[in-house]
Amino acid sequence: MGIGQHLRRLTGGADRSAPLVSTAAPAVVLTGVSHGYDGPTVLRDVELTVERGSCVALLGENGSGKSTLLRLVAGRETPDEGTVTVLGRTADEDDPAQRRAVAAVLDSGIGYPDLTVREHLLLVALAHGLGEDAADRVDEVLAELHIAARADALPKELSAGQTQLLMLSQAFVRPPAELLLLDEPEQRIDTAGRGRIAARIVAARAAGGAVLFATHDRQLAHEVADRVLIFTEDGSPQLRPVSDADTADD
Numbered sequence: 001m002g003i004g005q006h007l008r009r010l011t012g013g014a015d016r017s018a019p020l021v022s023t024a025a026p027a028v029v030l031t032g033v034s035h036g037y038d039g040p041t042v043l044r045d046v047e048l049t050v051e052r053g054s055c056v057a058l059l060g061e062n063g064s065g066k067s068t069l070l071r072l073v074a075g076r077e078t079p080d081e082g083t084v085t086v087l088g089r090t091a092d093e094d095d096p097a098q099r100r101a102v103a104a105v106l107d108s109g110i111g112y113p114d115l116t117v118r119e120h121l122l123l124v125a126l127a128h129g130l131g132e133d134a135a136d137r138v139d140e141v142l143a144e145l146h147i148a149a150r151a152d153a154l155p156k157e158l159s160a161g162q163t164q165l166l167m168l169s170q171a172f173v174r175p176p177a178e179l180l181l182l183d184e185p186e187q188r189i190d191t192a193g194r195g196r197i198a199a200r201i202v203a204a205r206a207a208g209g210a211v212l213f214a215t216h217d218r219q220l221a222h223e224v225a226d227r228v229l230i231f232t233e234d235g236s237p238q239l240r241p242v243s244d245a246d247t248a249d250d
């Protein structure tokens with residue numbers, strides 16, 4: 001399938017008449033959120049507000065619930081109890097207004113095995129309305145994240161780190177997101193690449209976006225976040241200033 005067909009499938013059903021996302025509401029509000037799967041409760045009575053222009057790093061050991069919280073905010077899961085609102089609306093990844101406002105990189109699955117790196121990014125740029133500026137924007141992001149040399153490669157031809165860079169590039173090639181959700185963006189990325197990702201997160205905040213990201217890299221948290229949400233075994237993460245990042249078990 002070519003990029004044109006993918007684009008028609010991606011945008012064909014979009015509801016362009018959807019009301020604009022509220023400009024006054026905080027980027028994210030969790031109220032009394034509890035959630036679990038088949039076993040013990042993973043998140044318990046979570047309260048969290050993330051304002052626009054701020055960045056919260058989610059810290060905690062493996063299995064403590066960081067990805068679960070991100071999926072709830074992305075509207076990919078519905079909490080067992082409580083409410084999750086994004087820009088004033090109930091979190092829902094199928095809400096067209098939220099699809100425009102939220103950029104989420106939560107897993108490493110590449111969407112289109114038959115599209116090259118450049119075509120992936122072009123598809124995202126066009127789907128977000130960049131029109132005739134799309135190709136230039138793609139070139140900028142390819143250069144900025146140092147993957148231009150692999151622009152014509154298919155996903156199966158990429159290294160693990162290059163795959164991660166492609167995933168992250170999709171969040172940066174579109175117009176600045178009002179909310180950026182990243183699950184361990186640093187994974188499989190070399191030191192220089194981590195610096196470039198840190199710069200991108202800082203730029204997203206400076207443009208007025210909110211950022212929520214899970215990480216095992218406390219240094220990255222110190223560089224880009226203003227607060228940390230420290231996950232513990234009891235499922236009730238604690239919000240702290242970023243200066244407390246080193247108290248997390250991770």
Ligand SMILES: Nc1ncnc2c1ncn2[C@@H]1O[C@H](COP(=O)(O)OP(=O)(O)OP(=O)(O)O)[C@@H](O)[C@H]1O
Binds near residue numbers: 037068
């Ligand atoms: N789809 C699922 N079905 C059942 N249990 C799940 C599912 N997803 C996550 N879990 C469980 O929920 C708990 C929290 O998982 P989660 O992925 O949120 O942790 P995490 O903090 O992101 O971990 P890591 O640092 O390893 O990525 C774990 O015990 C995990 O096994």
